[in-house]
Amino acid sequence: MPPDGPILAARGLRAERAGKAVLDGVDLDVPAGAVTALMGPSGSGKTSLLRCLVRLDEPVAGRVTFEGEDFRSLDACLLRRRVALVAQSPAMLPGDVRANLAYGLDIPQEDELHQALAAAGLPAELLDRDAARLSGGETARVAVARALTRSPRVLLLDEPTASLDGRAAAGIEALTVCLAARGLAVLVVTHDEAQSRRIASRAVRLLRGKVKEEGELAIVGGAR
Amino acid sequence: MTGVLVAIGIVVLGVAVSAWRGLGLEREVGIAAARATVQLTVVGTIVTLVFEHVGLAAGFVGVMLTAAAITSGRRLHGISSPAGRAGAAIALGAATGLEPLLASGAFELTPRELIPVAGILIGGAMAATSLTGRRLLETIEDGLPGIEARLALGAGALEALAPAARRAVTTGLIPALDQTKNVGLVTLPGTFVGLVLGGADPAEAARIQLTVLLALLGVEVVAAAACAALVTRACVRPGERVEPSGG
Numbered sequence: 001m002p003p004d005g006p007i008l009a010a011r012g013l014r015a016e017r018a019g020k021a022v023l024d025g026v027d028l029d030v031p032a033g034a035v036t037a038l039m040g041p042s043g044s045g046k047t048s049l050l051r052c053l054v055r056l057d058e059p060v061a062g063r064v065t066f067e068g069e070d071f072r073s074l075d076a077c078l079l080r081r082r083v084a085l086v087a088q089s090p091a092m093l094p095g096d097v098r099a100n101l102a103y104g105l106d107i108p109q110e111d112e113l114h115q116a117l118a119a120a121g122l123p124a125e126l127l128d129r130d131a132a133r134l135s136g137g138e139t140a141r142v143a144v145a146r147a148l149t150r151s152p153r154v155l156l157l158d159e160p161t162a163s164l165d166g167r168a169a170a171g172i173e174a175l176t177v178c179l180a181a182r183g184l185a186v187l188v189v190t191h192d193e194a195q196s197r198r199i200a201s202r203a204v205r206l207l208r209g210k211v212k213e214e215g216e217l218a219i220v221g222g223a224r
Numbered sequence: 225m226t227g228v229l230v231a232i233g234i235v236v237l238g239v240a241v242s243a244w245r246g247l248g249l250e251r252e253v254g255i256a257a258a259r260a261t262v263q264l265t266v267v268g269t270i271v272t273l274v275f276e277h278v279g280l281a282a283g284f285v286g287v288m289l290t291a292a293a294i295t296s297g298r299r300l301h302g303i304s305s306p307a308g309r310a311g312a313a314i315a316l317g318a319a320t321g322l323e324p325l326l327a328s329g330a331f332e333l334t335p336r337e338l339i340p341v342a343g344i345l346i347g348g349a350m351a352a353t354s355l356t357g358r359r360l361l362e363t364i365e366d367g368l369p370g371i372e373a374r375l376a377l378g379a380g381a382l383e384a385l386a387p388a389a390r391r392a393v394t395t396g397l398i399p400a401l402d403q404t405k406n407v408g409l410v411t412l413p414g415t416f417v418g419l420v421l422g423g424a425d426p427a428e429a430a431r432i433q434l435t436v437l438l439a440l441l442g443v444e445v446v447a448a449a450a451c452a453a454l455v456t457r458a459c460v461r462p463g464e465r466v467e468p469s470g471g
Binding site: 054055072076078085090 | 369370372373374375376377378379380383387461462463464465
C-alpha cells in the first residue's frame with residue numbers, strides 16, 4: 001500500500017441480486033483518519049456496497065483491497081474484524097452488553113470492554129444491562145463499541161442515526177468524528193446532506209449502482 | 225375384520241364432526257384414511273412375502289429409508305440435495321440404534337424382527353430430521369440479522385449458525401423427549417400395545433418397548449444433530465457467508 005493510499009479501496013465492483021446489477025463498476029477509496037460520507041437515494045446501492053466490502057455479499061466482478069491486499073486473499077473472519085460493519089438496525093445478541101462486547105474475543109479483558117464503551121460515549125455501568133432493553137441511541141452506540149473491541153482499522157456505518165432523535169444523533173455524529181480523529185477510516189452512509197457536511201471531509205454519491213460523484217465534500221456538494 | 229370396520233366407523237364419526245363444526249377437514253381426513261387403508265393392506269401383503277424370503281428384507285429396509293429421505297427432504301426445500309442430506313441424517317441415526325440392537329442379540333437378524341424395529345427407528349429418525357431441519361431453516365431465515373451481526377464481528381459461518389442449530393435440535397427432539405418422559409403415564413406406545421394385543425405377557429411387552437423407546441431416543445438425538453450439521457453446511461458459502469436458500 002502506498003504511504004498515503006486509501007486503507008480500503010474498491011475498483012470496478014459489480015454485484016447482482018436476482019440477476020440484476022445493484023452495483024455496476026463502483027470505484028471507491030476510503031482513507032484513514034477521515035470520515036467519508038456515502039450518499040445517494042434509496043436503492044442506489046449504498047448498503048450493497050458496504051456488504052460487499054466485508055464479503056457479506058460476494059461481488060461478481062471487480063476488486064477490493066484492504067491495506068493493499070486483495071480481500072479474497074485474506075481470511076474473511078480477520079477481514080471483518082479489521083473492517084467492521086455496523087448495520088442500520090444492529091442486531092443485539094442475546095444476553096447483556098458485556099456478552100455482546102465480548103462475543104468472539106479469546107480472553108475479554110474488563111478494561112478493554114470499558115475502553116470500548118467509553119470510546120462510544122457510554123458509561124461502564126451499561127455492561128450489565130440486558131442488551132434487548134437498550135434504547136435506540138444506546139443500541140447504536142453499543143453496536144459501535146462492539147465493533148471497536150475487534151480493534152478495526154475501518155468502520156463502516158450504515159445510516160447510524162436513521163432512527164435516532166436529535167440528541168442521540170448528535171452523539172453518534174460526534175463519536176464518528178472522534179473515531180476518525182483517532183486514525184480510523186470511517187465510511188458513513190447517510191441521506192442527510194447537512195449531516196454529511198457536519199461530519200465528513202469526503203463524499204461519494206451513488207446513483208443506480210454507479211458512482212456519480214466522488215471527492216472533497218465541498219466539491220461534491222457544490223456540484224448538485 | 226370387525227375391528228377395521230369399527231375403526232372406519234370412528235373415522236366417519238370424525239368426518240361428521242368436521243362437517244358439523246365446519247372445519248373443512250372432511251376431504252383430508254377421508255384421503256388420509258383411504259391412503260392408510262391401501263398402504264397398510266399393500267404393506268401387509270408385501271411384509272408377508274418378505275418374511276418368507278430373507279433376501280427381500282434388506283431391500284424393504286432400503287425402500288423404507290428412501291421413502292423417509294424423500295418425505296423429510298420435502299421439508300428442507302431451498303437447500304441443495306435436500307433428500308440426500310435428510311437421508312444421510314436418517315440413515316446415520318437409524319444405524320446408530322439398529323446395529324447395537326442386532327449385534328447384541330436384543331433382536332434377531334431375521335425379517336420378522338428386523339423390519340418392525342428398523343421401521344420404528346427410521347420413522348423416529350425421519351420425524352426428528354424433518355422437525356429439526358425445517359425449524360433450522362426457519363430460524364436462519366428469521367434470525368439472519370443476528371447471524372450476520374456475528375459474522376460482522378469476525379465469527380466463522382458455522383460459529384454464527386451454531387445458536388440456530390442448537391435451538392432447532394432442541395425443538396426437533398421435543399416429541400421424542402415428551403414421549404419418553406410420559407410413556408406409561410399419558411401414552412401407551414405402539415410396540416407395547418401391539419405385543420399385548422398379540423397375547424404377549426405385559427411385563428415382557430414392557431421390556432421390549434423400553435428397549436425400543438430408549439434406542440429411539442438415542443436415534444433421534446443422532447439424527448437431529450446430523451441433520452443440523454448437514455443443513456447448516458448447506459447454508460454456508462465461500463468467504464464465511466451464510467445464505468439460507470438457493471444453494
